[in-house]
Amino acid sequence: MxxxxxxxxxxxxxxxxxxxxxxxxxxxxxxxxxxxxxxxxxxQAVIEAIKKRADHGVFGYTFIPESTKQAIAAWVSKRHSWTIDGSWLLYCSGVVQAISTAIQAFTEEGDRVLLQSPVYTPFFEMIKQNNRTVVNSPLILEGNQYRIDFAAFEEELKKGCKLFLLCSPHNPGGRVWTKDELLQMGELCLKYNCLILSDEIHSDLVYKEYKHTPIASITETLSENVITCIAPSKTFNLAGLQASVAIIKNNTLRKQFDDTLKRQGFFTLNTFGIIAMEAAYLEGxxxxxxxxxxxxxxxxxxxxxxxxxxxxxxxxxxxxxxxxxxxxxxxxxxxxxxxxxxxxxxxxxxxxxxxxxxxxxxxxxxxxxxxxxxxxxxxxxxxxxxx
Ligand SMILES: Cc1ncc(COP(=O)(O)O)c(C=O)c1O
Missing domain, CATH: 3.90.1150.10 (Aspartate Aminotransferase, domain 1)
Structure with missing residues (x-):
């Protein structure tokens, strides 16, 4: 301590x-x-890994090695009881880039994108920057805790939303959504044909009485309808190294997301981001x-x-x-x-x-x-x- x-x-x-x-x-x-x-x-293992790589001294183009993919998959399995495959992974400099990429990949200009305020500011900004329409189904504050207004949530989905930006756990409210809440939101999105981007950047930072559930891990059908974003940046304080991960099981969605990254001219992560991510997930x-x-x-x-x-x-x-x-x-x-x-x-x-x-x-x-x-x-x- x-x-x-x-x-x-x-x-x-x-x-x-x-x-x-x-x-x-x-x-x-x-x-x-x-x-x-x-x-x-x-x-310390992260600092040592970075130093070791820095001492090598040559910093040419770097790809994301199998060992890093395995470290990510092992972490997600151990910490969140979700078995994922290394081939489902794509990489972004940050989760905000991943959010913007998903908006570009899965929606058209003018389309309605759903969120639940109060919520992390770039959710609004990325929708607006991409000329899409913000649709808000505000959370309800009951006593000292936020809960979801499922009736209002469904009403907005009924009117047509292409994408739902879920913040799980929730920033700023600190809610760790329960499996039931996630399942209910997930099933409503499936019912109305709305994809889910689940921003799970805070998923490792959960107090001991609570358990984070990746929404994509709940059912087979949901796993095909979710883009999950995680990152070692929040968990291990590596934001300056600019490395995050998008987990996309569905092949079609993953290809669409990947094509959009390529259109942005984005192909791989920073060498030190990769090194730090692997060390953190393996030894942190x-x-x-x-x-x-x-x-x-x-x-x-x-x-x-x-x-x-x-x-x-x-x-x-x-x-x-x-x-x-x-x-x-x-x-x-x-x-x-x-x-x-x-x-x-x-x-x-x-x-x-x-x-x-x-x-x-x-x-x-x-x-x-x-x-x-x-x-x-x-x-x-x-x-x-x-x-
Ligand atoms: C919910 C949420 N998503 C994303 C981010 C930032 O992600 P990144 O720095 O990887 O773009 C934050 C940072 O506070 C956050 O709270």
């Missing part, structure tokens, strides 16, 4: 989280708990177990702190991800006032809830994947902002 206590200076590494606050928030000197990367080093499991225990502890600290110091702010029950979705509505402030207090009084950079679409008003998202002392600093600033 002490590994995760190490405070690492990330300044002068072109870190978006630490050094791009001026561009994003209009201010410097903010305490950064916003964008979803961690302030931790990855497993013990590190991940420790990480989850550390995050659980950070989460509990935040919950206790809020209860004692800022009871007007409540945290949505977080079953997975290292992101906490804080309900600030009882403070009675507008989103502009929330932002101004956080930035000017607290000097704290959190993601504004409004970025996540309908239902995000009055919320902020806090990233707790940092040393406990950093969390404490952030919470003290939160208190300064609102007390």
């Amino acid at each position: 002490t590994f995760f206590n190490e405070k690492i200076d990330r300044l002068n590494t072109a870190s978006v989280k630490w050094e791009a606050t001026k561009e994003i928030f209009g201010e410097t000197d903010l305490w950064p708990m916003w964008v979803a990367d961690m302030d931790f080093k990855p497993p 499991e013990a590190w991940l177990e420790e990480l989850m225990a550390y995050l659980q502890d950070n989460k509990q600290y935040v919950l206790n702190f809020l209860q004692e110091n800022l009871p007007e702010i409540t945290c949505i029950d977080s079953e997975g991800t290292y992101l906490l979705w804080l309900d600030c509505r009882k403070l009675g402030l507008s989103d502009q006032e929330l932002r101004a207090s956080l930035l000017q009084k607290g000097r704290l950079a959190l993601e504004p809830g409004t970025k996540y679409g309908l239902g995000g008003e009055g919320f902020v998202r806090m990233n707790i994947a940092c040393p406990k002392e950093h969390v404490i600093e952030g919470l003290n600033r939160l208190k300064m902002a609102f007390k």
Whole structure:
């Protein structure tokens, strides 16, 4: 656990989280708990593998070797009880690229693409950038937890949607959808002929009482109707290495996706992305177990702190991800006032809830994947902002 206590200076590494606050928030000197990367080093095996490859010194074109495919398949099988074949895999620089590629491959301009707000901002952006139509079936907040409005979901499907962008586990709400919920969504999509892109980038970051189910693993028919996206970037903090995986069992869909990647001129991953991915999936499991225990502890600290110091702010029950979705509505402030207090009084950079679409008003998202002392600093600033 002490590994995760190490405070690492990330300044002068072109870190978006630490050094791009001026561009994003209009201010410097903010305490950064916003964008979803961690302030931790990855497993030592990943660093060693990168160093070894760097020492070789020749960095010509690289393909994705069989050993990497096997490492991915073994990880998915062990962690998520889903047997996949190496031949089902395609690769993208990031999951956002995979989302955009799926939109280009499986829909036409003007087509309706379904999502469930509040949700990760690029879901909206990729639909709009590709001139498709955003169709929203908002999640319902019941008590302290999000659930799906299946009747509204079906209504939208009935009107015709080509693609559903599912966020599983859910960012920003931290829900780890149950098998029943996934099955119900999956069957409705099958009924109305709607493909599913399941963004499972947070699937390894699930707290111990919960279990992630890949939606494609539930039934044979569903496995043919889903494009599943995973990545070592979120799990092992490798976002700068730009490597993600699309798992597509259906041959026709996989060919369509692959052809679209080729049209983009995208053929393979960065050498270090491949090396890091293989090492992480082969040797990162013990590190991940420790990480989850550390995050659980950070989460509990935040919950206790809020209860004692800022009871007007409540945290949505977080079953997975290292992101906490804080309900600030009882403070009675507008989103502009929330932002101004956080930035000017607290000097704290959190993601504004409004970025996540309908239902995000009055919320902020806090990233707790940092040393406990950093969390404490952030919470003290939160208190300064609102007390
Ligand atoms: C749900 C979700 N999808 C995708 C991403 C980013 O993926 P990538 O960096 O691989 O494009 C994030 C990052 O926070 C995310 O939360």
